[in-house]
Amino acid sequence: MSTLLTIDNVHSFYGKIEALKGISLEVRQGEIVALLGSNGAGKSTTLKTISGLVRPGKGDILLNGKSIVGLPPHQIVEAGIIHVPEGRRIFAGLTVRENLELGGFTQKKKKDVIAAGIEQAFSMFPRLKERSTQLGGTLSGGEQQMLAICRGLMARPKLLMLDEPSMGLAPIIVQEIMHIIREINKQGTTILLIEQNAKAALRLAHRGYVLETGRIVMENTAEVLRGDQSIVKAYLGA
Amino acid sequence: MNPLGKKLSIILSLVVACCLPFLTNNYWLDVATLALFYIVLAQGLNVVVGFAGLLDLGYAAFFAVGAYTTGILMTVYQWSFWLTLPVSMAIAAVVGVIIGAPTLRLRSDYLAIVTLGFGEIIRILAINLDITGSASGIYGIPRPSIGSYMLAGQMDFYYLILIIAILAVLAVKRLGSSRIGRAWMYIREDEDAAEAMGINRIKMKLLAYSIGAVIGSLGGSVFAVKMSAIAPLSFSFTQSIMILLAVVLGGLGSIPGVVLGAVLVIALPELLRSVEDWRYLIFGVALVAMMLFRPQGLWPARYDTGKDSAHEADTLRTEGSDRDVQLDSEKCNA
Numbered sequence: 410m411s412t413l414l415t416i417d418n419v420h421s422f423y424g425k426i427e428a429l430k431g432i433s434l435e436v437r438q439g440e441i442v443a444l445l446g447s448n449g450a451g452k453s454t455t456l457k458t459i460s461g462l463v464r465p466g467k468g469d470i471l472l473n474g475k476s477i478v479g480l481p482p483h484q485i486v487e488a489g490i491i492h493v494p495e496g497r498r499i500f501a502g503l504t505v506r507e508n509l510e511l512g513g514f515t516q517k518k519k520k521d522v523i524a525a526g527i528e529q530a531f532s533m534f535p536r537l538k539e540r541s542t543q544l545g546g547t548l549s550g551g552e553q554q555m556l557a558i559c560r561g562l563m564a565r566p567k568l569l570m571l572d573e574p575s576m577g578l579a580p581i582i583v584q585e586i587m588h589i590i591r592e593i594n595k596q597g598t599t600i601l602l603i604e605q606n607a608k609a610a611l612r613l614a615h616r617g618y619v620l621e622t623g624r625i626v627m628e629n630t631a632e633v634l635r636g637d638q639s640i641v642k643a644y645l646g647a
Numbered sequence: 648m649n650p651l652g653k654k655l656s657i658i659l660s661l662v663v664a665c666c667l668p669f670l671t672n673n674y675w676l677d678v679a680t681l682a683l684f685y686i687v688l689a690q691g692l693n694v695v696v697g698f699a700g701l702l703d704l705g706y707a708a709f710f711a712v713g714a715y716t717t718g719i720l721m722t723v724y725q726w727s728f729w730l731t732l733p734v735s736m737a738i739a740a741v742v743g744v745i746i747g748a749p750t751l752r753l754r755s756d757y758l759a760i761v762t763l764g765f766g767e768i769i770r771i772l773a774i775n776l777d778i779t780g781s782a783s784g785i786y787g788i789p790r791p792s793i794g795s796y797m798l799a800g801q802m803d804f805y806y807l808i809l810i811i812a813i814l815a816v817l818a819v820k821r822l823g824s825s826r827i828g829r830a831w832m833y834i835r836e837d838e839d840a841a842e843a844m845g846i847n848r849i850k851m852k853l854l855a856y857s858i859g860a861v862i863g864s865l866g867g868s869v870f871a872v873k874m875s876a877i878a879p880l881s882f883s884f885t886q887s888i889m890i891l892l893a894v895v896l897g898g899l900g901s902i903p904g905v906v907l908g909a910v911l912v913i914a915l916p917e918l919l920r921s922v923e924d925w926r927y928l929i930f931g932v933a934l935v936a937m938m939l940f941r942p943q944g945l946w947p948a949r950y951d952t953g954k955d956s957a958h959e960a961d962t963l964r965t966e967g968s969d970r971d972v973q974l975d976s977e978k979c980n981a
Binding site: 460462481482483486487491492494498499500501502503507510511512514515517560564 | 826829836840841842844847
């Protein structure tokens with residue numbers, strides 16, 4: 410498996426506070442990688458740094474061997490990295506269809522690509538099709554998450570980054586979302602996933618990294634992490 | 648409204664607008680002309696505030712840039728009016744970028760304060776520069792002519808600004824439903840999410856300022872030749888507020904709403920003339936009542952429908968209404 414994304418010794422700051430203190434990780438083509446850790450460990454900051462919303466103070470980020478550090482977010486999207494932000498951030502005042510169209514914003518004149526993407530989203534989540542003319546804000550939490558994921562897929566990303574897709578959702582919906590994430594991955598999209606719900610994440614992921622106050626303290630295959638008692642105690646709420 | 652009804656009502660209002668000079672006296676024709684100016688200005692501001700969600704309290708600055716560019720080029724350099732239009736639009740676009748660039752990182756209240764400052768800078772420059780005729784302004788601006796026909800009468804200017812207003816409405820309408828328009832909407836709804844989806848935030852915001860400025864300057868250019876004299880007084884803070892009022896009153900981002908808002912902002916105080924001193928009080932109370940009972944505007948854009956729309960949209964509305972309440976009290980004091 411070739412490496413899709415490499416993060417090399419990245420430091421990120423919020424003002425004077427160092428949120429990432431030298432993170433290195435890699436995501437290989439076709440993988441699902443989980444980032445685990447407690448609140449404030451730097452998981453979301455890692456994603457924001459990759460997508461260009463936060464600029465790293467030091468270090469390098471490579472996509473397919475090419476540095477993307479310092480590129481503005483919209484160019485990083487065009488390069489193939491999509492960030493589905495925490496709390497879904499769908500456009501509540503726009504319809505489901507318009508939300509999806511937004512996801513295809515970088516496809517510019519390719520109307521057929523956008524139409525195909527919307528079709529794909531609707532076949533993956535028939536419920537979104539039923540509600541295509543409804544305002545995003547009127548959807549349930551689970552439906553909003555599905556919409557946010559589909560919106561991210563509209564840009565045909567090489568790497569899809571999901572920030573806590575299970576947050577605030579009923580367990581049964583969480584299962585459904587996890588199932589969909591696996592499906593998306595099987596269809597060829599590489600996924601970098603943040604989850605508080607570490608158990609669910611490790612069932613899904615191939616590999617995982619554990620973050621603690623801005624540093625990576627452990628990395629291994631999901632299987633090993635699942636079996637590690639200290640992790641289970643500290644993060645998985647066993 | 649169904650599409651047929653929509654078409655009919657557009658045609659009907661166009662017919663009324665075209666026939667108006669023959670149906671009314673000079674006084675009301677002048678009021679109508681002013682209302683058309685406000686339609687142009689409010690549509691320009693609608694791009695900035697309604698579409699892109701950037702609160703601008705200094706919009707009269709662009710109106711001034713258009714008026715002064717045309718005024719100076721025509722009086723000092725004897726240019727033809729029509730040639731001044733592209734120049735004033737180009738200058739306005741540049742000024743739009745100059746005002747837009749330092750405000751890119753700012754949001755809501757902070758943005759409003761900076762735009763207010765820029766509006767004042769332009770007005771105070773106009774008062775103090777020699778080329779703008781300082782406090783007395785520029786007078787003796789020649790009448791424009793088409794071939795050998797000179798536009799001089801009230802009716803001529805009415806039709807001139809009517810054409811500009813129609814063009815402005817069409818342009819804003821097309822922009823609103825274009826890819827750029829959607830990008831503005833996304834930025835307005837959630838700037839971070841829009842950026843994460845691949846929208847070039849900086850480019851789109853600057854574009855909104857520039858296009859808004861160009862439309863405002865067009866209104867200003869026509870204003871200069873219509874009045875044949877311009878002075879800094881016409882480009883005061885109150886002017887910016889009245890234009891914003893037209894946009895908010897009609898419905899942020901709604902094209903028919905903004906047209907309606909512009910007409911009302913001009914027509915209501917005139918209609919209330921019979922009650923003399925009380926008219927601005929009544930106007931103010933009407934606005935307060937309106938913002939309390941219909942904060943989304945008289946003819947809201949499709950997205951701001953009722954309670955089911957989002958929290959963000961609600962905040963935007965309340966912010967808008969708060970500001971109007973403040974500005975009503977100012978008007979009452981004035």
